[in-house]
Amino acid sequence: MILRGTAHKYGKNVDTDVIIPGRYCNLIDPVELGKHALEDLDVNFIKKVKPGDLIVADTNFGCGSSREVAAVALKGAGVSGVVAKSFARIFYRNCINTGLPIFECPEGVDGISDGDKITVDADSGVVTNETSGKQYKSTQLPPFMQELIEMGGLLRYVERRLSDKPQVA
Amino acid sequence: MARPMTMTEKILAAHAGKAELAPGDIVSITLDLVMANELSAAVAITEFRKIKGATRVHDPEKIALVPSHFTPNKDIATATLSTLMRDFAKEQKITNYFEVGRGGIEHVVLPENGMVGPGETIIGGDSHTTTYGGIGAFATGVGSTDIAAAFAIGEMWLRVPPSLKVVYEGHLRPYVHGKDLILHTIAEIGVDGATYAAIEFTGPVIKELPMSGRFTMANMSIEAGAKNGIFPVDATTEAYCAAVGKKNYTIFRADPDAQYTRTITIDCSKIEPQVAVPFLPENQKNASDLSDITISQAVIGTCTNGRIEDMRQAAEILKGRKVHPDVRAIVIPGSQKVYMQCIKEGLAEIFVEAGCVLSTPTCGPCVGGHMGVLSAGERCISTTNRNFRGRMGHVQSEVYLAGPYVAAASAIAGHICGPEQLAAEVPA
Numbered sequence: 001m002i003l004r005g006t007a008h009k010y011g012k013n014v015d016t017d018v019i020i021p022g023r024y025c026n027l028i029d030p031v032e033l034g035k036h037a038l039e040d041l042d043v044n045f046i047k048k049v050k051p052g053d054l055i056v057a058d059t060n061f062g063c064g065s066s067r068e069v070a071a072v073a074l075k076g077a078g079v080s081g082v083v084a085k086s087f088a089r090i091f092y093r094n095c096i097n098t099g100l101p102i103f104e105c106p107e108g109v110d111g112i113s114d115g116d117k118i119t120v121d122a123d124s125g126v127v128t129n130e131t132s133g134k135q136y137k138s139t140q141l142p143p144f145m146q147e148l149i150e151m152g153g154l155l156r157y158v159e160r161r162l163s164d165k166p167q168v169a
Numbered sequence: 170m171a172r173p174m175t176m177t178e179k180i181l182a183a184h185a186g187k188a189e190l191a192p193g194d195i196v197s198i199t200l201d202l203v204m205a206n207e208l209s210a211a212v213a214i215t216e217f218r219k220i221k222g223a224t225r226v227h228d229p230e231k232i233a234l235v236p237s238h239f240t241p242n243k244d245i246a247t248a249t250l251s252t253l254m255r256d257f258a259k260e261q262k263i264t265n266y267f268e269v270g271r272g273g274i275e276h277v278v279l280p281e282n283g284m285v286g287p288g289e290t291i292i293g294g295d296s297h298t299t300t301y302g303g304i305g306a307f308a309t310g311v312g313s314t315d316i317a318a319a320f321a322i323g324e325m326w327l328r329v330p331p332s333l334k335v336v337y338e339g340h341l342r343p344y345v346h347g348k349d350l351i352l353h354t355i356a357e358i359g360v361d362g363a364t365y366a367a368i369e370f371t372g373p374v375i376k377e378l379p380m381s382g383r384f385t386m387a388n389m390s391i392e393a394g395a396k397n398g399i400f401p402v403d404a405t406t407e408a409y410c411a412a413v414g415k416k417n418y419t420i421f422r423a424d425p426d427a428q429y430t431r432t433i434t435i436d437c438s439k440i441e442p443q444v445a446v447p448f449l450p451e452n453q454k455n456a457s458d459l460s461d462i463t464i465s466q467a468v469i470g471t472c473t474n475g476r477i478e479d480m481r482q483a484a485e486i487l488k489g490r491k492v493h494p495d496v497r498a499i500v501i502p503g504s505q506k507v508y509m510q511c512i513k514e515g516l517a518e519i520f521v522e523a524g525c526v527l528s529t530p531t532c533g534p535c536v537g538g539h540m541g542v543l544s545a546g547e548r549c550i551s552t553t554n555r556n557f558r559g560r561m562g563h564v565q566s567e568v569y570l571a572g573p574y575v576a577a578a579s580a581i582a583g584h585i586c587g588p589e590q591l592a593a594e595v596p597a
Contacts, residue, residue, distance in 0.1 A: 015558075018557065023538065025238075026239060059361055065296050067312070071312075159223075161324075
């Protein structure tokens with residue numbers, strides 16, 4: 001899968017409260033959530049984001065709350081993936097579980113400016129800055145997590161576990 | 170010869186059915202408790218319904234559901250989520266459902282009802298699930314899909330975290346408690362200083378720290394990015410377990426030669442009452458250096474500092490004094506039990522006499538939900554755990570984090586104030 005779009009670049013410690021503020025956490029619909037994505041960090045984000053665009057950010061992206069709607073809101077806004085120097089752990093899990101592709105790529109983040117056109121090969125993790133022509137390699141996911149994604153996510157893994165269970169007579 | 174292990178590694182090994190494991194290993198662990206609140210449960214239940222072959226939860230006795238965040242329901246959207254959770258609890262025969270008026274904030278409710286214990290594994294659909302590390306459990310926050318999976322199979326996959334150790338030496342100065350220690354620690358290691366890692370809190374000062382302070386510190390481990398924070402089990406822990414009726418638990422101790430990625434020693438004798446200024450919990454200052462910061466609101470309570478010991482600290486300051494005319498002080502006991510205890514001990518009267526709002530338990534203001542949302546330009550001193558931009562309301566409002574002594578003293582003074590300065594400024 002190839003992700004292609006404009007890079008929207010942000011700094012360190014982008015927390016879940018600015019990704020989707022608490023006042024919207026009683027929403028469930030991805031499209032409704034998406035309308036408020038990153039609202040408290042950048043009011044113009046939702047006006048300028050186009051389907052397929054990517055977020056590029058510094059360290060500790062997604063720190064704070066366990067709210068899974070943070071990942072869902074970004075997807076709802078049309079974001080196809082996030083490239084960051086590092087991710088907070090609950091957000092990282094939530095992205096794997098909800099199918100928002102994420103890439104740890106410190107060099108790539110340094111080599112991408114706000115507004116650059118970028119592509120990411122989700123399978124190889126290669127990040128290309130189409131504007132500058134430079135390429136960067138992201139950190140490989142551990143094999144187990146790759147399997148989870150290939151299987152179709154955590155719930156498919158759970159289904160497999162449930163069907164493996166011996167039937168109780 | 171088995172590999173020496175940390176406390177976290179031993180708990181995970183026991184729940185993964187392994188004699189030993191090491192940081193970086195990916196294992197599936199059995200879970201002793203799976204917790205969710207109305208926000209995380211609503212999404213989890215929706216996901217659970219999508220799992221083919223899952224009609225019943227794995228074990229209803231090992232699930233706890235606690236309406237807490239926007240309760241009593243602040244609007245129709247919240248009421249709808251709460252109903253979804255309540256109906257699921259009935260359908261699945263989940264008896265550990267804590268209705269509004271009989272529970273409170275999850276991280277205060279579960280320990281006081283003997284639902285978490287040493288050596289157990291607990292996950293929760295709330296990042297502050299790390300709180301239960303205070304009792305010596307492995308406890309971590311996860312998102313709703315992980316909760317749905319755990320509802321179905323009672324297990325969770327995880328990467329074994331490396332451990333870092335913090336040793337607290339010296340002695341505590343007056344008015345310095347768990348909140349001050351953890352704010353100081355987060356400043357020391359940074360908001361991503363423990364990402365993916367376990368923090369083990371040890372040292373002579375910890376041995377003297379009551380359970381309330383341990384819960385406060387474990388609660389905020391996540392603010393350093395940690396997977397979990399954990400305290401060694403000692404006589405204080407065991408006395409607490411006995412008092413709340415927690416039985417049948419296993420004590421795991423770190424091996425003396427266990428490996429830590431980092432050991433940090435903190436001399437507590439140098440720590441004054443602390444404040445974290447906007448917009449990160451690592452922005453540490455001494456309360457005594459911030460007297461030019463005026464405030465319009467003070468919040469005392471929540472999962473971080475909503476236990477009876479916290480209420481007593483606030484009351485000690487508020488007794489015989491009046492909240493500053495320009496300040497709204499909002500006191501929120503963390504559970505119905507704490508609320509009742511506040512009434513029995515006369516603390517409720519002290520709060521109301523001083524001019525505070527005394528709310529029933531809710532996470533409300535901490536998440537900018539209700540019961541104290543801020544307008545543009547307002548500042549709040551708060552015993553909560555996050556001071557991110559817009560956390561308590563308008564994006565141009567500000568939250569300053571502190572313990573109950575500093576929050577109460579500031580409510581009286583009208584500006585950020587340590588308890589010792591208050592005594593000079595506004596004698597009781």
